[in-house]
Amino acid sequence: MPTTDVLREHAAQRLYQELDALADYAVNQLGLPSSSTAAGTGTAPTNPEQLKQHLLALANAILMDSPALFEAHMSQVSEQAGAESALEQIAAIRKAVLLRLSVGQYALAATVLSAVTNSLSADPTPAVPGKESAARTDELSALASGYLKLLLAADRPAAQRLLLDEAENGVDVRDIYLDVLQPAQREVGNLWHSGTISVAQEHYCTAATASLMAQFQPYFQRTPRNGRHLLAACVAGDLHTLGLQMVADFLEYEGWNVSYLGASTPLESIRAMAAEQGVDLLLAAASMPHHVPLLRELVTSLRRDAATQHVRVLVGGRPFARDEALWESIGADGWASSAKEAVAVVQSLFNDDQSATQAKPIARAHVR
Missing domain, CATH: 3.40.50.280 (Cobalamin-binding domain)
Incomplete structure (x- = not known):
């Protein structure tokens, strides 16, 4: 009888190998066009591709013996598409793996799927502000808002100059990283996830921040x-x-x-x-x-x-x-x-x- 570790490896490998078939079966359960049908009509197979990513995350969670990996992945899906949609997709995946995996392999997958289903079905816990947010000064909070506003207006030079001036005036660049750049980039991610900004806008903001961080390098090298x-x-x-x-x-x-x-x-x-x-x-x-x-x-x-x-x-x-x-x-x-x-x-x-x-x-x- 194979050990649990070997069984995990076999289950993960089976999922890796059958991503296409499993995704097509799952989208059929959801009433969506399969990847082959979408390809024949010229329609981009968005939903099958998404389900492949879900199956890949499931395989990695099984391999690493960490349901939290799949939970992290599906939590993002829930944030973007809603908990109901995420739960429907998990149910479709469950039916697909039941059909294609052996009994032992399915048992491993079902354990992960059930844990994440229970987590997404639970009543959400109100978010508690973190210590960093509570300690952030009004000045740095205003800088973060101003920086993000300029980026969203596609004014990279002005956004970067705003923060470079602060560093030149003695503001600790580490505080700029933690209390300006991090919250600004976090909000960029939230705006993208909600569909408020496009992929191109998200890339623009991220590239601008990376470029600014490169200009801050001399401050970190003085010690x-x-x-x-x-x-x-x-x-x-x-x-x-x-x-x-x-x-x-x-x-x-x-x-x-x-x-x-x-x-x-x-x-x-x-x-x-x-x-x-x-x-x-x-x-x-x-x-x-x-x-x-x-x-x-x-x-x-x-x-x-x-x-x-x-x-x-x-x-x-x-x-x-x-x-x-x-x-x-x-x-x-x-x-x-x-x-x-x-x-x-x-x-x-x-x-x-x-x-x-x-x-x-x-x-x-x-x-x-």
């Missing part, structure tokens, strides 16, 4: 160096870099030498550079659930190589906030939910008072 070196990269397919860049910048302010690779970097390239440069720390993030298995593969490759076994790995991203044990399951040394918290976690991982014989420390940040 003394601590002799340590970090590598920051997104795994292949992950294009969401702003959060990773913020963490790298905060650590550069703390004295770290930074090698920043940016978006969608092949795993072998990351491992090879970590070995070549003798880095002490790897920063990596999973913006979507399907990036988590790639991060696990990356950590495994680092641990197997004598040249990189010593490298500490700090991860972040929405999937890790959903499942606070996930970072341990992929072999990372810690996780953090913000740039500010990442600094504290890294300080605990690289405590100069530790002896070389001490066990590897475990660190985490719990702030939501």
Whole structure:
């Protein structure tokens, strides 16, 4: 009899292999055109493609033994299309996997599907303002609103000049990151999810913020160096870099030498550079659930190589906030939910008072 881990791998592989068939069966349950029908009529197969993404998220959740990964994915669907629509899609997926998977494989999938169904069916808990929001000054809040207004008006030069002037006048660039850029970008995401702005507008705002962060680099490089070196990269397919860049910048302010690779970097390239440069720390993030298995593969490759076994790995991203044990399951040394918290976690991982014989420390940040 196969072990549970082997059964998980088989179930995930079956889903990966049969995405098209499963998606077509699910859309038929929803009364939508299949991918083949849509292709024949010249209509873009939007709904089948969306269901493929749901099935991919389900496969990764099974593989990683983390229903929270699928919950994170379907929560976004619920936010965009409504809980009723998300639940209907989950029910259609359940019927599809019942038809195509073995009994043991279906049992694993059903456990994940049931957990997420129960979560989405529960009464929503009123949102509680976070500590950062409560502590944000009126001035920085006004700056965030002004910055976003200029971006939405497609006035990138004015938006950037607004914040560059503040930095030149002595405002801590870390406060600008946390209390201006982060809330502005979060609102950009909300506007896109709600359909208020287009994909092109979202890309414009994000590109403008990335360009502004590049102009802030000299402020993070003025502090003394601590002799340590970090590598920051997104795994292949992950294009969401702003959060990773913020963490790298905060650590550069703390004295770290930074090698920043940016978006969608092949795993072998990351491992090879970590070995070549003798880095002490790897920063990596999973913006979507399907990036988590790639991060696990990356950590495994680092641990197997004598040249990189010593490298500490700090991860972040929405999937890790959903499942606070996930970072341990992929072999990372810690996780953090913000740039500010990442600094504290890294300080605990690289405590100069530790002896070389001490066990590897475990660190985490719990702030939501």
